[in-house]
Amino acid sequence: MENKEFFIGECIKLAAKGAGNVSPNPLVGCVIVKNNRIIGKGWHRKFGGPHAEVNAISDAKKKGHSLKNSELYVNLEPCPHHGKTPPCTDLIIHEKISKVFIGIKDPNKSVNGKGIAKLKRAGIKVEYGILANACRELNKFFIKSVTKRLPYVTLKIAQSIDGKIALDNNKSKYITGNESLEFVHTLRSEYDAVLIGKNTAKLDNPSLTVRLVKGRNPFRIVIDRNSKLPANLKLFTDNNADKTIVINSTDGKFIPYKNIIKALHELGINSILVEGGAGVFSGFIKENLFDDIYFISAPVIIGSGISPFRDFKITTLSEAKNIFLNNIFRTGNDLVLHYKK
Amino acid sequence: MENKEFFIGECIKLAAKGAGNVSPNPLVGCVIVKNNRIIGKGWHRKFGGPHAEVNAISDAKKKGHSLKNSELYVNLEPCPHHGKTPPCTDLIIHEKISKVFIGIKDPNKSVNGKGIAKLKRAGIKVEYGILANACRELNKFFIKSVTKRLPYVTLKIAQSIDGKIALDNNKSKYITGNESLEFVHTLRSEYDAVLIGKNTAKLDNPSLTVRLVKGRNPFRIVIDRNSKLPANLKLFTDNNADKTIVINSTDGKFIPYKNIIKALHELGINSILVEGGAGVFSGFIKENLFDDIYFISAPVIIGSGISPFRDFKITTLSEAKNIFLNNIFRTGNDLVLHYKK
Numbered sequence: 106m107e108n109k110e111f112f113i114g115e116c117i118k119l120a121a122k123g124a125g126n127v128s129p130n131p132l133v134g135c136v137i138v139k140n141n142r143i144i145g146k147g148w149h150r151k152f153g154g155p156h157a158e159v160n161a162i163s164d165a166k167k168k169g170h171s172l173k174n175s176e177l178y179v180n181l182e183p184c185p186h187h188g189k190t191p192p193c194t195d196l197i198i199h200e201k202i203s204k205v206f207i208g209i210k211d212p213n214k215s216v217n218g219k220g221i222a223k224l225k226r227a228g229i230k231v232e233y234g235i236l237a238n239a240c241r242e243l244n245k246f247f248i249k250s251v252t253k254r255l256p257y258v259t260l261k262i263a264q265s266i267d268g269k270i271a272l273d274n275n276k277s278k279y280i281t282g283n284e285s286l287e288f289v290h291t292l293r294s295e296y297d298a299v300l301i302g303k304n305t306a307k308l309d310n311p312s313l314t315v316r317l318v319k320g321r322n323p324f325r326i327v328i329d330r331n332s333k334l335p336a337n338l339k340l341f342t343d344n345n346a347d348k349t350i351v352i353n354s355t356d357g358k359f360i361p362y363k364n365i366i367k368a369l370h371e372l373g374i375n376s377i378l379v380e381g382g383a384g385v386f387s388g389f390i391k392e393n394l395f396d397d398i399y400f401i402s403a404p405v406i407i408g409s410g411i412s413p414f415r416d417f418k419i420t421t422l423s424e425a426k427n428i429f430l431n432n433i434f435r436t437g438n439d440l441v442l443h444y445k446k
Numbered sequence: 447m448e449n450k451e452f453f454i455g456e457c458i459k460l461a462a463k464g465a466g467n468v469s470p471n472p473l474v475g476c477v478i479v480k481n482n483r484i485i486g487k488g489w490h491r492k493f494g495g496p497h498a499e500v501n502a503i504s505d506a507k508k509k510g511h512s513l514k515n516s517e518l519y520v521n522l523e524p525c526p527h528h529g530k531t532p533p534c535t536d537l538i539i540h541e542k543i544s545k546v547f548i549g550i551k552d553p554n555k556s557v558n559g560k561g562i563a564k565l566k567r568a569g570i571k572v573e574y575g576i577l578a579n580a581c582r583e584l585n586k587f588f589i590k591s592v593t594k595r596l597p598y599v600t601l602k603i604a605q606s607i608d609g610k611i612a613l614d615n616n617k618s619k620y621i622t623g624n625e626s627l628e629f630v631h632t633l634r635s636e637y638d639a640v641l642i643g644k645n646t647a648k649l650d651n652p653s654l655t656v657r658l659v660k661g662r663n664p665f666r667i668v669i670d671r672n673s674k675l676p677a678n679l680k681l682f683t684d685n686n687a688d689k690t691i692v693i694n695s696t697d698g699k700f701i702p703y704k705n706i707i708k709a710l711h712e713l714g715i716n717s718i719l720v721e722g723g724a725g726v727f728s729g730f731i732k733e734n735l736f737d738d739i740y741f742i743s744a745p746v747i748i749g750s751g752i753s754p755f756r757d758f759k760i761t762t763l764s765e766a767k768n769i770f771l772n773n774i775f776r777t778g779n780d781l782v783l784h785y786k787k
Contacts, residue, residue: 268607278763412749425606444745
């Protein structure tokens, strides 16, 4: 690994600390380097707050360092425009930083290379495309949002090794273990919203909150087109009830999932974790609206039971949906298999 | 890793070369070591042929080495009795080998420590229990056979990531890729027999032979209790038809799988690879007769379709069958998930 990859890696780690708190902004981390040593670091902590570059620069200054001839590393292209804060490019130029290393360009139309151009015009050396895949993965929510005007959609499917999310009688609690539940809570803390169907809401009466790890609760979307759900569900009565959004249709008819996620995007929701059940999972597959899937696979055989994509019906294998393995890891005795579209 | 583990590891590799050709004997490899250098190696190549120790000793001698004060490494306890060949212990003693390192004891009642005792009585130093888990895995067929008087049963299940072994219309060809098929052929070359149900025989008309890798064909067991299968199936007409065994019942009634595998064991079959379909897989789960399972998981979503254990029905999660992850590896784009009971 080259030095620049190491330092961009550090930016990614710093950036990730903002997960759950900066949406719809991107996750950004920044380090200032002089003589191959980090002299300042910062990250974007909160939507509306100062950008990572600003925090890193003031960290270096607070420690008494001059920034002249230093190098700045950042996972996403610095902004050249006035938003909620002044342009980062101007600050970098003002501080006489000599070289800027960037993970990826900011795909936002108002940036998209303009930040790089502005720095170069000021005589600063710029290099970009460092750990680009990792930088894209870090900001997959932001990138989907600004390029497609849709939220990033992840399906989270806890299933037995033989592909069952519940018994025939709908019993589904504790298929996967505690460590997997912790992983799910971490996901919840990072997504803007979780989404479930009516049956899951009624049968499981879930909280969908973040309890096993530290983090903020996501919005809770429940699809209930006929507004038939009982009012005493946790979703409607707990402390977090103001973060519950019910999707219903005036005529009680099916609403395409595409319309639902479009509307949610307009409400500022950039990432959705779909937590079931089979009807909802099948809908997202049929409409081809998912971006990735976490299968959490428990080492247990259930036999007859409910399959995650029960309502997705095909007659030849060519209609099957191909996905691509991105990552595997263990959570306790379970396996997490992460696939991308 | 200590030296002795390295050398037992070499024995395991040599032993594995006999896979498919030595049943019902165990897989055994042997190296002779002098001054920390291997001076002779051998393995049990073929049922009825010389044992690994005999082959390793004659290899060393052929190369002009004296065996006096050498060390012998072998993954399974040497036999102290006359079988199809003279006792290996006597040869080891005769050759004045000074020390014997053994992977695991031979659980066969006629050996089970007697080989070790005989060597010790002759003044030879003996150490055993080296890479014991790997040695047990290597000879899992043999160990099951001699300790339980039943064949080792492995289920091989090729499924989509959502746990479907076929579409609703029974189409199931090519769910998994070519590299996985090669892996299955390797398995077939190592098991004494493969076993399928009537529907799989009729719908898929499979060969169940070893074609994509080098190796001998297994026996082919097909369960057809009413003898209703058409006579023109490949199983009955190809060059290998003499290795097809049909299981039927005189009264057309269900035969417990336990009875079937017991009968097959009496015919000398020590290992069975169960290749489907759902009825047969479910039967082996219901009767708790399997030893391990290879799930070959393709990166594809099928949706509605046939589940591997469709006929295994439970009403509470406590009745689900727990299994334990042993190993994961990739075959092409597929994943092989190896679970043990």
